[in-house]
Amino acid sequence: MSTDQSQRSIRCLVAKVGLDGHDRGAHVIARAFRDAGFEVIYSGLHKAPDEIVQAAVQEDVNVLGISILSGAHNTLVPKIIEGLKEYDAFEDTLILVGGVIPDDDKAELKALGVAEVFGPGTPMEETVEYVRQNAPER
Amino acid sequence: MSESAALLDDLLAGKHRALARVITKIENRDPGYRELVSGLYEHTGNAEVIGITGSPGAGKSTLVDKLAEHYREQGETVGVVAIDPSSPYTGGAVLGDRIRMASNVGDMDVFFRSMSARGNLGGLSTATADAVKAMDAFGKDKVIIETVGAGQNEIDIVGAADTVTVLVPPGAGDNVQMLKAGILEIADIFVVNKADMDGADRTVQELTEMVHLGQGSTTVDAGHHGFDEVEMDLEMPADTDPWKPPIVETVATDGEGVVDLVETFAEHRAFLESSGELTRRRRQRVAEEIRTLLRDDAAGLVADELEDSGGVGAFVDGVMSGDTDPYTIADDVMAPIRDCVEDQ
Structure with missing residues (x-):
């Protein structure tokens, strides 16, 4: 019956965290996600980790994409993950990181619970497809 | 469980x-x-539900941020539902209202939720009213609904909010625009935001004139907020003065006029309660909700019936080959449902 038909949509928070004013990449991703049919919430620039946590929890996003180009990922990402755990939002949120991340740090971020790290030059289709395949159900 | x-x-x-x-x-x-x-x-039923609508870029999100901040300072909890349009092509959306919520970051007692209109055209999404109920039940004192940037006819907010606020930016048009039917009719309160801009005085003046013209005819007439059938059993007592939509000037970016606006909300609330208008609006809302649910359910039954009769494809073939027409088909498909209703 039509009324029982679920109308799921993948919701993504595209987040800029910390003192990093480079938002071109975040804008491109937001647009690509929109065109892929996702609902994208963009955080705006210079957000603190607890603001990102607040947004991710309240918006109940399936996917949290953190864009960091400042090099502060080892400090900021763990804070966000801690915050998500505090609100029971860590387990069912797909956490992605985009930006310039050294290989050693990549492994560390993944050990913390980041699902994937996308560096510069990643084809957009790859990221979109990854989200489609891995976004947790609601 | x-x-x-x-x-x-x-x-x-x-x-x-x-x-x-x-x-x-x-x-x-x-x-x-x-x-x-x-x-x-x-x-539900304890939260005051305030609707904010107006054209894109009128300053809705910024004003909502300042309102939330004000209520929080007074120790009240706030829920916000902000709706942005969805793509007609992909269904995707960029929900950007949250960016403006700068005054309430890290405060979990402001629960802000972005919503895509998901193809709905009335300025809200189908789920908005139910999301408001969730926030109400959660215990929010105030729930603010921010609509899609509205043009002239996105008026679903009337069915969802107790107090409807229409933002009109300076220079929004001449007095003929003000005569038009639609969004300007639904306001309980007008806000001329960006009141520090050129043309704000004139906009205030034109709105004042418009409100004045409307006095005695349509302002709080029972049909005014109605969708279809109007309930007459809760007619306003004759001795109650009708509500005359006030015009409040604000500059949302620096919070100017926000205190005035909040006071005006409180006045409207008092009017709603003392005049019985609140009960009337809520009754109407429930009536509309029941009708919508029934309509959806009926549509679902019809879809099932269509499927049982072989699907729409076969019927289309019949029409294309000239054997039948859509009206005859509709009659035939509806027949069993009609019989059930008539048997009762």
């Missing part, structure tokens, strides 16, 4: 995650969402 019941308990216990998840289920029309909303119902 079923999943829905557990979720409902968590929501009523004040868990933010549960509120967020309930709204998601409502939005997705997930199996079981009806059970959820029906469970929410008895806990």
Whole structure:
């Protein structure tokens, strides 16, 4: 019956965290996600980790994409993950990181619970497809 | 305990995650969402629901941020539902209202939820009213609904909010625009935002004139906020002065006029309660909700019936080959349903 038909949509928070004013990449991703049919919430620039946590929890996003180009990922990402755990939002949120991340740090971020790290030059289709395949159900 | 019941308990216990998840289920029309909303119902009715509408870029989000900040300073909790349009091509959306919520970052007692209109054209999404119920049941004192940037006819907000606020930016048009039917008719309160800009005085003056012209005819006439059938049993007492939409000037970016606006909200609230208008509006809302549910259910039954009769494809073939026409087909498909109704 039509009324029982679920109308799921993948919701993504595209987040800029910390003192990093480079938002071109975040804008491109937001647009690509929109065109892929996702609902994208963009955080705006210079957000603190607890603001990102607040947004991710309240918006109940399936996917949290953190864009960091400042090099502060080892400090900021763990804070966000801690915050998500505090609100029971860590387990069912797909956490992605985009930006310039050294290989050693990549492994560390993944050990913390980041699902994937996308560096510069990643084809957009790859990221979109990854989200489609891995976004947790609601 | 079923999943829905557990979720409902968590929501009523004040868990933010549960509120967020309930709204998601409502939005997705997930199996079981009806059970959820029906469970929410008895806990609703305590929040004041304020609607904010107006054209894109009028300053709705910034004003909502300042309003939330003000209410928080007074110790009240706030829920916000902000709707942005969805793509007609992909269904995707960029929901950007949250960026303006700069005054309330890190404050979990402002629960801000962005929503895509998901193809709905009235300025809200189908799920908005139910999401408001979830916030109401959660215990929010104030719930603010921010519509899609509205043009002239996005008026669904009337059916969802107790107090409808229409933002009119300076230079919004001449007095003929003000005569037009649609969004300007639904305002309980007008806000001329960006009041420091050129043309603000003139806009205030034109709105004042428009409100004045409307006095004695349509302002709080029962049909004014109606959708179809109007309930006459709660007619306003004759000795109550009708509500005359006030015009408040604000500069949302620096918070100017926000205190005035909040006071005006309180006045309107007092009017709603003393005149019986609140009850009348809520009754109308419930009536409309029942009708909508029934309409959806009936549409679902018809879709099932169509499927049982072989699907729409075969009927289209019949029309294309000239054997029949859409009207005859509609009559035939509806026949069993009509029989059931007539048998009762």
